[in-house]
Amino acid sequence: MSELNRRWRVAAMPSERLETSHFELETSDLPEVPDGQVKCRVLWISIDAAQRAWFQGATYRAAIQIGDTMPAFCIGQVVQSRCDDFAAGDIVTGHLGWQDYSVVDPHDLQRLVPAAPLSNYLSVLGITGLTAYFGLLEVGEAKAGETVVVSGAAGATGSLVGQIAKKQGCRVVGICGSPEKQKWLTSELGFDAAVNYRDDAFRQQLKEACPDGIDVFFDNVGGAALDNALSIMAYRGRVVCCGVVSQYDTSTPVRGARGVPGLLIVKSVTMRGFLYTDYSERWDEALQVIQGWLQDGSLKVAEDVLEGLEKAPEGLIGVLNGSNVGKRMIHVADPA
Amino acid sequence: MSELNRRWRVAAMPSERLETSHFELETSDLPEVPDGQVKCRVLWISIDAAQRAWFQGATYRAAIQIGDTMPAFCIGQVVQSRCDDFAAGDIVTGHLGWQDYSVVDPHDLQRLVPAAPLSNYLSVLGITGLTAYFGLLEVGEAKAGETVVVSGAAGATGSLVGQIAKKQGCRVVGICGSPEKQKWLTSELGFDAAVNYRDDAFRQQLKEACPDGIDVFFDNVGGAALDNALSIMAYRGRVVCCGVVSQYDTSTPVRGARGVPGLLIVKSVTMRGFLYTDYSERWDEALQVIQGWLQDGSLKVAEDVLEGLEKAPEGLIGVLNGSNVGKRMIHVADPA
Numbered sequence: 001m002s003e004l005n006r007r008w009r010v011a012a013m014p015s016e017r018l019e020t021s022h023f024e025l026e027t028s029d030l031p032e033v034p035d036g037q038v039k040c041r042v043l044w045i046s047i048d049a050a051q052r053a054w055f056q057g058a059t060y061r062a063a064i065q066i067g068d069t070m071p072a073f074c075i076g077q078v079v080q081s082r083c084d085d086f087a088a089g090d091i092v093t094g095h096l097g098w099q100d101y102s103v104v105d106p107h108d109l110q111r112l113v114p115a116a117p118l119s120n121y122l123s124v125l126g127i128t129g130l131t132a133y134f135g136l137l138e139v140g141e142a143k144a145g146e147t148v149v150v151s152g153a154a155g156a157t158g159s160l161v162g163q164i165a166k167k168q169g170c171r172v173v174g175i176c177g178s179p180e181k182q183k184w185l186t187s188e189l190g191f192d193a194a195v196n197y198r199d200d201a202f203r204q205q206l207k208e209a210c211p212d213g214i215d216v217f218f219d220n221v222g223g224a225a226l227d228n229a230l231s232i233m234a235y236r237g238r239v240v241c242c243g244v245v246s247q248y249d250t251s252t253p254v255r256g257a258r259g260v261p262g263l264l265i266v267k268s269v270t271m272r273g274f275l276y277t278d279y280s281e282r283w284d285e286a287l288q289v290i291q292g293w294l295q296d297g298s299l300k301v302a303e304d305v306l307e308g309l310e311k312a313p314e315g316l317i318g319v320l321n322g323s324n325v326g327k328r329m330i331h332v333a334d335p336a
Numbered sequence: 337m338s339e340l341n342r343r344w345r346v347a348a349m350p351s352e353r354l355e356t357s358h359f360e361l362e363t364s365d366l367p368e369v370p371d372g373q374v375k376c377r378v379l380w381i382s383i384d385a386a387q388r389a390w391f392q393g394a395t396y397r398a399a400i401q402i403g404d405t406m407p408a409f410c411i412g413q414v415v416q417s418r419c420d421d422f423a424a425g426d427i428v429t430g431h432l433g434w435q436d437y438s439v440v441d442p443h444d445l446q447r448l449v450p451a452a453p454l455s456n457y458l459s460v461l462g463i464t465g466l467t468a469y470f471g472l473l474e475v476g477e478a479k480a481g482e483t484v485v486v487s488g489a490a491g492a493t494g495s496l497v498g499q500i501a502k503k504q505g506c507r508v509v510g511i512c513g514s515p516e517k518q519k520w521l522t523s524e525l526g527f528d529a530a531v532n533y534r535d536d537a538f539r540q541q542l543k544e545a546c547p548d549g550i551d552v553f554f555d556n557v558g559g560a561a562l563d564n565a566l567s568i569m570a571y572r573g574r575v576v577c578c579g580v581v582s583q584y585d586t587s588t589p590v591r592g593a594r595g596v597p598g599l600l601i602v603k604s605v606t607m608r609g610f611l612y613t614d615y616s617e618r619w620d621e622a623l624q625v626i627q628g629w630l631q632d633g634s635l636k637v638a639e640d641v642l643e644g645l646e647k648a649p650e651g652l653i654g655v656l657n658g659s660n661v662g663k664r665m666i667h668v669a670d671p672a
Contacts, residue, residue: 059602222597236614241597256592261558261577264609266395271607273600278572 005030007069007099008312015251018052018320023070023098023313030101036083039103040076042096045330046122047072047306047315048156052248060275070098070312073127075118076109077335086111091335093121098312100332116294118335123327124160124290124301130276131242132160133286137168139274140216140240144169147210149229152220152245153194154181155319156327159302161218162191167298170216173209175225177322184325189300197221203228213237221245227258233269241273249320302326341366343405343435344648351587354388354656359406359434359649366437372419375439376412378432381666382458383408383642383651384492388584396611406434406648409463411454412445413671422447427671429457434648436668452630454671459663460496460626460637466612467578468496469622473504475610476552476576480505483546485565488556488581489530490517491655492663495638497554498527503634506552509545511561513658520661525636533557539564549573557582563594569605577609585656638662 011024074096096102148165153174174194182194213234223246247253293299347360410432432438484501489510518530549570559582583589629635
């Protein structure tokens, strides 16, 4: 039985803003599964702003090339296995890409035994949750009574960071891009304050929301949010460098964070970049804690789901424009 | 007995490069010593690139104003005391300024009981030594086998950082500004390599000197040295932000370190600013260790002494141009 596969291939490299024309939906036969490999049905696709950065050059992964199936972290289900490690029906995670089916090496898959809705494994129980947890508590060392500011606060990671910081006993201020998001952060997620970086008075509002300066700035965005936060850090403040969404979708990124390193010196401030993989030996511990918060209802999960593989390009473009609330993902199919 | 005092007052604010015309040597009577205060003879004046930054605005101290006696950390001797805490003859340290005599509040003085040449208390046994020690070992967490790069390597702090890093078992690469300094660093101070940031091939030479990337970059300079080092940091590398000499003597400082925060994220790099005062409760411990190194002859002291108060302006301008080798200071007088 030969199955048809739809895949989004990269049709052109973006130089400025990403557009749907940079992708092309192609339908073709799926190749036979070679010995030792498995075929997966893609169920859920994670949409992340960092995917735009993958076009900019090699980083922790190779740069995207024209003709590539657009890469993405996904949840899938094994439909045919020619290896011993996986059987048809297994639920897995891995980089399956923007497509219906993916033929992959089993070493690139992790088995998932779901104890929660599958989508949660792309949000709070997945990379996003681990990033928020380790970024805030380990990299940022957020302590009770401190002021935590998070940029991209209504996004996937930011919405979790703020909630975890509240649990930790911190005063939490969110930076976001619309009055609706401001309201959602304070009334739904329990943030102490939220400011809109698109307001003319943003800088002043951020300052007023942090009368004692910023102890921990969890930065998903870079650019103006970072520049302004850096200028009001408290003595021995920590900047958690998690993402630079403001600089991904452009061919003219700003040169660097304003005042670095001078501002770090005069206030003894630390800036620390990290990836969730830095803490791989402690993932299980973190996931148990997070699962507890889900079970007692004290952590709200915000997922922003688009229906259908065809929505992938506009889904990513939307994340780059800040149109999502919570973790954006594409629902492609349900498990068999 | 009314004594004449010579003082360098700030005659004009520098907008671009600092020049001798920004200072004016004024001779006047010293005021009477008010009750509760002391009069000090200035013996040694510390010359630091950071003094140029004090013109740029308030930081950890107030900005310099026109008419001020040029501030500086000094070693002095009490010549008249109208307080209980100090007696004539006491050797002290404090911000006495570019002048022959200073009338000060005793709370602004620390008593010094010298066990080494007085000049050492401005270099290896003073702020410079403490900055190198805590910056490298605590902020940078330099460990045996790691590659340590230091900018301003032939300067006051850099020349100590490199030597302490060698003691720690690190591979040490210095960045400096002349072939003479390169030679001095490798042949006299035991650096493994030294590169000249003025060479066209600087970037390539730095890369070749650090085949496994940079684990600790101790940065006194900022600018191009920092940009280039950031691009070759090793996974989990640390940037010790100690100074930004390249950006002090200009009205058009660069916007910020290139690639921050993106480069920090992809390599899990930490940048940390600090001041030696962050470690005040551990100064004694550090000074004991350093004193041990001086006694066993394993740490070389590099002091760059100019003779006479009149040399202060050109002494500071020279430091900004990199003309010093080791810690620059002005010898004003000997203790009575």
